[in-house]
Amino acid sequence: xxxxxxxxxxxxxxxxxxxxxxxxxxxxxxxxxxxxxxxxxxxxxxxxxxxxxxxxxxxxxxxxxxxxxxxxxxxxxxxxxxxxx
Numbered sequence: 001x002x003x004x005x006x007x008x009x010x011x012x013x014x015x016x017x018x019x020x021x022x023x024x025x026x027x028x029x030x031x032x033x034x035x036x037x038x039x040x041x042x043x044x045x046x047x048x049x050x051x052x053x054x055x056x057x058x059x060x061x062x063x064x065x066x067x068x069x070x071x072x073x074x075x076x077x078x079x080x081x082x083x084x085x
Contacts, residue, residue, distance in 0.1 A: 025068075033067035033078045035060045044069070046077040053084035 005011050033044045040047060040058035044067060051061065060080045067078025 028070070030068050030070050030075065033069055033074075035063040035067070035078045035080050040080070040082045044074060044077055045080045045082075047082045048079055049081045051081070051083040055085040057085055058082050059085050 001011065035045065038045075038060050040060055045060060046067075048064060050058075059082065060078075061083040062081040063078060064081065065079035068075045
């Protein structure tokens with residue numbers, strides 16, 4: 001968020017609504033999928049780019065869009081960038 005909007009009442013109101021929405025999803029059992037630093041898992045992550053590296057393990061380096069799951073069901077995979085380490 002730009003620094004000049006940090007204290008804006010409208011922005012603070014939107015942030016409050018987002019927090020309430022996230023709390024409601026959590027109460028329903030919806031969980032955010034872990035991404036950055038995790039081993040790439042095609043069941044939970046959708047890779048949009050891959051950076052070659054020295055290792056043989058694929059690690060999520062950046063989250064472009066969060067993913068969500070409910071129990072064992074993936075509601076939306078996380079869109080990520082992957083790096084070999």
